[in-house]
Amino acid sequence: MSLTISYDKDHHKDNEHKEVSDFIETYAKIVSANYKDTYKTAVTMQNKINSFLTSPSQSTLKDAKKSWLYARNFYGQTEAYREANGPIDNEDLLGIEGQINAWPLDEGYIDYVATNSSGTKIIQNGLIGDTSFELTELNIIAKNEEGKDDNISTGWHTIEFLLWGQDLNYNPNSRTSDNFATSGNRPFTDFITENFASRRKNYLKIITNLLIKNLKDLNDTWAEEGSYRITFENLSEDEALTNILNGIGFISNGEVALERLDPAIDEGQENEHSCFSDNTNKDLWANVTGINNIINGSYTSENGVIISGTSLINIVKEKNTYTANNLKNKAEDTLVKLNNLLGLYKSFDEIVSTETLGSGGPAGNLSSALKVQGSAISDAAATLGVNITIN
Amino acid sequence: MKKTVFFLLSILVYSCNPEVISEEDNYIDLTYKEGEENLVSHLSIKAFAADKAFGRGIPELSDLELAFFGVGNAMFDQSWVSAPATTTSRDGLGPIFNARACSACHFRDGRGKPLLETGKFSEGFLIRLSNGNNPITGPIPFLNYGNQLQDNSNLGIDKEGEINVKFKIITGSYPDGNLYELRKPIYSIFNENYESISEAKTSPRIGQQVIGMGFIDALSDSSILANADEFDSDNDGISGRANYVWNIKEHKSTIGKFGWKANQPSLEQQIAGAFYGDMGLTSTLFPQENCPKGIDCSKISNGNNEGEFVEISDKQMSRMLVYMSAISVPIRRNFDTYDVLKGKELFNNLGCIKCHATNFTTSYFELLPQLSNVKIHPFSDFLLHDMGDDLADNRADFLANGNEWRTQPLWGLGMIEFVNGHTFLLHDGRARNIEEAILWHGGEAEAPKENFMNLSAEKRNQLLSYLSSV
Numbered sequence: 001m002s003l004t005i006s007y008d009k010d011h012h013k014d015n016e017h018k019e020v021s022d023f024i025e026t027y028a029k030i031v032s033a034n035y036k037d038t039y040k041t042a043v044t045m046q047n048k049i050n051s052f053l054t055s056p057s058q059s060t061l062k063d064a065k066k067s068w069l070y071a072r073n074f075y076g077q078t079e080a081y082r083e084a085n086g087p088i089d090n091e092d093l094l095g096i097e098g099q100i101n102a103w104p105l106d107e108g109y110i111d112y113v114a115t116n117s118s119g120t121k122i123i124q125n126g127l128i129g130d131t132s133f134e135l136t137e138l139n140i141i142a143k144n145e146e147g148k149d150d151n152i153s154t155g156w157h158t159i160e161f162l163l164w165g166q167d168l169n170y171n172p173n174s175r176t177s178d179n180f181a182t183s184g185n186r187p188f189t190d191f192i193t194e195n196f197a198s199r200r201k202n203y204l205k206i207i208t209n210l211l212i213k214n215l216k217d218l219n220d221t222w223a224e225e226g227s228y229r230i231t232f233e234n235l236s237e238d239e240a241l242t243n244i245l246n247g248i249g250f251i252s253n254g255e256v257a258l259e260r261l262d263p264a265i266d267e268g269q270e271n272e273h274s275c276f277s278d279n280t281n282k283d284l285w286a287n288v289t290g291i292n293n294i295i296n297g298s299y300t301s302e303n304g305v306i307i308s309g310t311s312l313i314n315i316v317k318e319k320n321t322y323t324a325n326n327l328k329n330k331a332e333d334t335l336v337k338l339n340n341l342l343g344l345y346k347s348f349d350e351i352v353s354t355e356t357l358g359s360g361g362p363a364g365n366l367s368s369a370l371k372v373q374g375s376a377i378s379d380a381a382a383t384l385g386v387n388i389t390i391n
Numbered sequence: 392m393k394k395t396v397f398f399l400l401s402i403l404v405y406s407c408n409p410e411v412i413s414e415e416d417n418y419i420d421l422t423y424k425e426g427e428e429n430l431v432s433h434l435s436i437k438a439f440a441a442d443k444a445f446g447r448g449i450p451e452l453s454d455l456e457l458a459f460f461g462v463g464n465a466m467f468d469q470s471w472v473s474a475p476a477t478t479t480s481r482d483g484l485g486p487i488f489n490a491r492a493c494s495a496c497h498f499r500d501g502r503g504k505p506l507l508e509t510g511k512f513s514e515g516f517l518i519r520l521s522n523g524n525n526p527i528t529g530p531i532p533f534l535n536y537g538n539q540l541q542d543n544s545n546l547g548i549d550k551e552g553e554i555n556v557k558f559k560i561i562t563g564s565y566p567d568g569n570l571y572e573l574r575k576p577i578y579s580i581f582n583e584n585y586e587s588i589s590e591a592k593t594s595p596r597i598g599q600q601v602i603g604m605g606f607i608d609a610l611s612d613s614s615i616l617a618n619a620d621e622f623d624s625d626n627d628g629i630s631g632r633a634n635y636v637w638n639i640k641e642h643k644s645t646i647g648k649f650g651w652k653a654n655q656p657s658l659e660q661q662i663a664g665a666f667y668g669d670m671g672l673t674s675t676l677f678p679q680e681n682c683p684k685g686i687d688c689s690k691i692s693n694g695n696n697e698g699e700f701v702e703i704s705d706k707q708m709s710r711m712l713v714y715m716s717a718i719s720v721p722i723r724r725n726f727d728t729y730d731v732l733k734g735k736e737l738f739n740n741l742g743c744i745k746c747h748a749t750n751f752t753t754s755y756f757e758l759l760p761q762l763s764n765v766k767i768h769p770f771s772d773f774l775l776h777d778m779g780d781d782l783a784d785n786r787a788d789f790l791a792n793g794n795e796w797r798t799q800p801l802w803g804l805g806m807i808e809f810v811n812g813h814t815f816l817l818h819d820g821r822a823r824n825i826e827e828a829i830l831w832h833g834g835e836a837e838a839p840k841e842n843f844m845n846l847s848a849e850k851r852n853q854l855l856s857y858l859s860s861v
Contacts, residue, residue, distance in 0.1 A: 149467075149469075250443075268479075358455055
């Protein structure tokens with residue numbers, strides 16, 4: 001009798017162990033596939049931007065913007081792998097998050113900005129207008145995050161600003177700043193006839209190439225047999241779990257809720273993530289989906305192939321059904337709140353223009369759900385015997 | 392008694408198995424105190440990426456507190472622009488200022504850099520000015536320039552002046568013959584635009600990392616005064632005393648807790664003072680625009696929103712206060728290695744711990760009650776000490792004389808390099824690393840410094856390892 005029990009226990013233990021290692025393997029597969037898609041779609045963007053720079057026109061600009069928007073869908077999901085001691089932001093590894101996606105940015109640091117609400121008056125204090133600044137990749141990298149946190153010279157949002165320009169929401173009829181239907185509308189002539197056009201072109205080309213290089217490095221290091229993939233596979237289970245869960249817990253609560261939603265709700269568009277292109281709703285979709293991919297152990301890749309395996313919910317269930325169900329419910333609720341927001345078919349700046357903190361609007365509800373989801377991830381971590389911090 | 396048994400055991404182990412490791416393991420077991428790496432107890436956080444190591448909130452925050460934290464964080468990072476502008480929440484900078492964003496002096500919530508080259512852009516460095524001092528109302532503003540030199544300005548307005556820096560190299564040697572070199576910066580102001588400034592008393596300052604500030608705000612007067620010994624009645628050569636400074640909100644002098652000379656009584660006044668002095672942003676505590684001579688500030692645009700009379704609204708201030716109060720302190724790294732624990736023993740025995748005190752418990756803290764009654768280890772007594780002539784700024788600040796400085800909290804010390812990519816320390820950033828910072832200690836800290844210098848190189852490194860782990 002006692003033998004049987006101990007056999008069952010051991011069997012259960014083995015099973016648990018296998019489940020945890022399967023979960024860690026699933027994570028690595030998802031990360032790798034996600035970075036691969038990001039790199040691939042960003043290379044397409046690079047080609048479109050090159051076409052635009054070779055012959056600037058309304059239509060080549062439109063294509064370039066479209067390709068930026070598409071690639072963001074994949075990059076946004078990879079943000080779930082930040083704050084996980086991995087190559088994206090561990091300075092002993094690549095540590096290039098700040099070069100890739102630093103935000104919020106002071107657009108006046110890069111190029112001209114409007115000084116009146118209609119945009120008819122501008123001031124040029126940016127790197128593009130500073131002819132004493134030689135445009136090279138190294139020089140531009142050196143300027144990124146130099147001096148203060150929003151001195152951003154590289155990455156997705158700098159490219160976004162150069163493609164779209166400022167989103168002034170200006171309504172020429174009423175002369176008010178509440179025309180939320182439009183996003184930034186930089187004229188393509190900025191790259192032909194506007195002051196510093198050739199420097200602007202050169203700048204955009206350099207930072208696009210840099211982004212591609214950075215994304216390739218991430219793809220390579222996470223690919224099978226890639227250098228970090230090997231390191232990751234050799235981590236102890238506890239360390240791997242801590243890293244993975246700290247990442248998704250922090251991104252859910254500390255990043256998306258605290259940095260991207262609440263400030264925008266409280267203080268408006270100034271704090272909107274993709275404020276030039278009005279792509280913020282889609283960014284939120286990608287961030288939430290990226291976290292959910294790990295909770296549910298499944299990623300839909302760009303070519304439609306689904307990569308799936310042991311989920312976080314699966315391994316928590318082995319330890320504690322209640323915690324697992326709680327995590328499942330909170331993750332589902334987060335998706336519900338996300339879909340409520342997306343279902344309004346309004347731009348994010350319009351949504352937050354009528355919300356205040358605690359008013360229970362769609363953005364606030366999504367923020368609260370993400371915070372609660374973060375706590376559920378933290379509880380799941382504790383159940384698995386590791387500690388994480390999500391604030 | 393217990394110690395003797397362990398000691399004997401360790402000798403036995405050593406003699407049976409001649410591996411020094413075992414002795415070291417025993418030492419670790421004996422001297423490591425469970426949880427000593429958590430400098431703010433259960434509210435400590437683990438540092439991951441450099442970007443966030445100094446910016447993470449305490450673990451226990453409600454939904455709304457988290458929201459305020461997030462909003463404050465955004466405000467801290469982002470630039471302010473001169474009014475009028477397309478932004479309504481981030482305008483009002485100037486007319487004269489030192490920095491466009493909080494993060495310009497506290498990059499990643501961390502530490503500023505000294506001015507290393509004349510004409511270079513400041514990244515967290517400023518010069519305080521005065522024309523004497525009043526012990527009740529504080530430093531007397533210098534004519535036309537006020538309490539600090541604003542070396543930047545909005546378009547069409549003259550900045551107050553520029554800063555020149557040169558360095559004097561001082562060489563010395565340890566008793567064991569090893570040489571060291573210190574670098575003393577000498578600043579002067581030139582191209583001043585509002586008449587002569589040559590007679591001003593000056594004091595250079597660096598922006599500090601902004602971690603654990605809520606815990607300091609939550610310290611009671613009595614917990615700070617418990618370490619005071621103004622007349623050195625215990626004859627240990629150390630005579631800490633509290634600064635008492637003007638508290639705008641309370642209309643009286645209260646204990647100074649923040650700033651290099653403990654010249655700010657509360658976190659709120661420290662923040663509002665920085666908005667005002669460093670960025671030219673008015674708030675309820677500092678409602679008057681800092682207006683340069685010859686400019687009628689009532690005639691130029693300000694950043695007040697409709698129906699408001701200050702540029703940092705009370706609403707914005709409330710968010711910033713939650714953010715600043717809730718930033719936690721990272722858990723120490725490498726806290727249980729032999730060298731680090733040896734270093735801890737030295738830190739205590741040499742007397743460093745007398746001022747860099749680690750024994751505090753917070754009092755009730757209304758803004759975030761979860762910060763109440765928490766054991767904290769700030770490595771500071773928050774008192775003023777005479778640090779000797781070499782470090783003196785010769786500029787009095789309330790009760791602090793020209794030789795006195797507040798003990799700098801050391802928490803986060805070892806992470807500055809990771810977060811900010813440099814290791815410049817002390818009030819003007821003159822020390823290029825922790826070792827140099829120790830060597831600059833004088834006055835009341837002369838004896839502990841000499842104790843340090845008399846150590847073997849191995850032991851000095853152990854002390855430095857400990858300090859890097861904090």
